Amino acid sequence: MCFYQVGPGALPRYLDLGLTLLNLGEEAMVPLADFSLEGLARKSLRQSVHKLEREGYVCVLTGVASLVSRGLGGVVAR
Numbered sequence: 001m002c003f004y005q006v007g008p009g010a011l012p013r014y015l016d017l018g019l020t021l022l023n024l025g026e027e028a029m030v031p032l033a034d035f036s037l038e039g040l041a042r043k044s045l046r047q048s049v050h051k052l053e054r055e056g057y058v059c060v061l062t063g064v065a066s067l068v069s070r071g072l073g074g075v076v077a078r
Contacts, residue, residue, distance in 0.1 A: 002059070 001019065003010075011021065037046040
């Protein structure tokens, strides 16, 4: 589970829920139509992606309604 633009006031609540804090980056504007992990210029990024995959990380984009339906409405409300 990942949260976007989390303020410092919310961090204690996430820790109380047993979640781990991991900063994945700041902000990027990526033209997805032309984006690729191929080539020498993306080698470091490609290695990072593969490492995260080996460690079991996955990325799923979801909306607030999905969080509420999974019992995480209290997190969303804060």
